[in-house]
Amino acid sequence: WWSSVSMGPPDVILGITEAYKRDTDPKKVNLGVGAYRDDEGKPFILPSVRQAEERLHCKMLNHEYAPIGGEAGYTDLVAQLAFGEDSPVLKEKSNCTVQTLSGTGALRLGLEFITKHYNQTKEIWMPSPTWGNHPQICNTLNLPHKQYRYYDKKTHGFDLCGAMEDISKIPAGSIILLHACAHNPTGVDPKKEEWIQLSQVIKDKKIFPFFDMAYQGFATGSVDNDAFAVRQFVNDGHQVMLAQSFAKNMGLYGERAGALTFLCGDAESAAKVMSQVKIMIRTMYSNPPLYGARIVQEILSVPELKQQWLADVKSMADRIISMRQQLRAGIEGAGNKQNWQHITDQIGMFCYTGLNADQVAKLTKDHHIYLTKDGRISVAGISSKNVNYVAEAMHKVTS
């Protein structure tokens, strides 16, 4: 029955990890991995998550189905985390928030909802570059997607002029995809004043903003700071759509805890949207998994656990920031004449180093350091043990 199926291309990131695993050199380093690692290079279980698990274990909960859109206790808390506890939109109950299969599930559900129920220009504008799965999901759904300028190769920073110019030409009623914080793959975020300008032009041009927030807390170490863009847009009157993930900021990667929110203007529209989202979920996977959502709910509802979690997130963000500083200092200390300021200017898990494909190939071949061809490194893969080795190798391939 399946002999006519053609072989699909392997996933780029997973391919890097496979090559890394095959390498037998003891000095090898994997900078392709998209998950946080501690300073020993190991997966990190957050102390707050451990405590939440122990509390859940004592509760002896059953394994009945969750509601189609997830538990209301969970969706209320995650919406508060994103929009702020005093957010008027939450008080009015004009939001429709459902649990999703992590951030990817939120994007997929949200974009699929757009294909069925959005009655304006069905065209998604994404930053250039963006996370590879964004265009792939649109392709699967036959949703046209285009790009606006975002990353400036010359400065390794945000191209405000290019972005403003491109966005101002987007047809009214189109959808713009925005990374709320810690842009993947570049690590480059607009500054607060720049977000304010972006919000204005998007409003003036009647464009619909869809935020992808996969790293709340991971960029600056503060969940409120990292939600600045989303909250600014809401204050400016945008009815945003928001995809959230707890993969990174709670280390719940495989538990698939995420959420999708539609701001609908009033409670009546929110109820209608909810009725249609539920139909969509019911016919895809019936209802979401319980375990990860229970951990999130426990952490966000118990004040001591929440305090612990905020400290845990900050400790991860701080380690990343410190590794950026040490990497830059190491390359400069080796006598490299190029400007490496972007390593410490960029934020979040990823850094767009500016290395070209040849330099990346050399880094892998001569130094056993694995990363994507576009020169993106996962700073989480750097530790106090390997930072000098990586810095030395980056110096060698760029001089």
Ligand code: PMP
């Ligand atoms: N959006 C972006 C920009 C991401 O980087 C990621 C994780 N790599 C996600 C969404 C979703 O991840 P997950 O499905 O694991 O929550």
